[in-house]
Amino acid sequence: DTAVSQTPKYLVTQMGNDKSIKCEQNLGHDTMYWYKQDSKKFLKIMFSYNNKELIINETVPNRFSPKSPDKAHLNLHINSLELGDSAVYFCASSQDKRGPKNPYEQYFGPGTRLTVT
Amino acid sequence: AQSVTQPDIHITVSEGASLELRCNYSYGATPYLFWYVQSPGQGLQLLLKYFSGDTLVQGIKGFEAEFKRSQSSFNLRKPSVHWSDAAEYFCAVGAGTSGTYKYIFGTGTRLKVLA
Numbered sequence: 001d002t003a004v005s006q007t008p009k010y011l012v013t014q015m016g017n018d019k020s021i022k023c024e025q026n027l028g029h030d031t032m033y034w035y036k037q038d039s040k041k042f043l044k045i046m047f048s049y050n051n052k053e054l055i056i057n058e059t060v061p062n063r064f065s066p067k068s069p070d071k072a073h074l075n076l077h078i079n080s081l082e083l084g085d086s087a088v089y090f091c092a093s094s095q096d097k098r099g100p101k102n103p104y105e106q107y108f109g110p111g112t113r114l115t116v117t
Numbered sequence: 118a119q120s121v122t123q124p125d126i127h128i129t130v131s132e133g134a135s136l137e138l139r140c141n142y143s144y145g146a147t148p149y150l151f152w153y154v155q156s157p158g159q160g161l162q163l164l165l166k167y168f169s170g171d172t173l174v175q176g177i178k179g180f181e182a183e184f185k186r187s188q189s190s191f192n193l194r195k196p197s198v199h200w201s202d203a204a205e206y207f208c209a210v211g212a213g214t215s216g217t218y219k220y221i222f223g224t225g226t227r228l229k230v231l232a
């Protein structure tokens with residue numbers, strides 16, 4: 001009954017490689033997000049998608065390309081990985097509509113720890 | 118600009134002692150406010166949230182927080198800390214409108230609990 005899942009949990013790769021992280025939510029939400037947590041634990045939004053449409057792109061290098069094949073999935077592809085990309089990447093989802101219950105509460109996945117060597 | 122400040126990077130308390138973690142926000146409209154906890158190597162778990170109404174909100178694990186508009190604060194409290202509360206705590210404000218919504222996080226407070 002996992003709500004937001006991410007694969008893989010750990011990813012170790014070399015500089016210059018291309019890698020993908022996958023995210024799936026079974027909450028029926030219509031908005032999904034990617035956040036990056038750096039080595040100092042600072043969390044910052046990277047992207048958000050609403051109904052498969054890119055809504056927020058927070059000045060992320062274009063080596064990062066999110067893709068949302070459907071409302072339940074948001075993948076993150078990273079090209080030409082750099083040392084500075086090492087971080088924990090969190091996927092989240094929310095039901096981005098007004099309603100009686102928690103309209104803007106985000107549910108987070110367990111995170112993917114990316115290490116670039 | 119919207120921002121969240123958690124003034125305390127590290128806090129150490131003894132088990133059984135009371136706890137208060139500070140959070141100040143800057144946001145033009147009525148804020149949606151959240152506290153999340155991250156245990157080592159784990160994801161983010163929601164402790165509590167404030168949308169509107171009663172300014173004292175109760176959360177899980179015995180935590181509560183009080184929204185004070187005049188002070189732009191949303192401090193997290195717990196009357197008696199347990200060793201298992203040792204973790205990183207993040208305050209966040211929900212910013213934006215429907216469809217452009219995002220969280221802005223504070224820099225986190227690391228809580229250490231002494232036995």
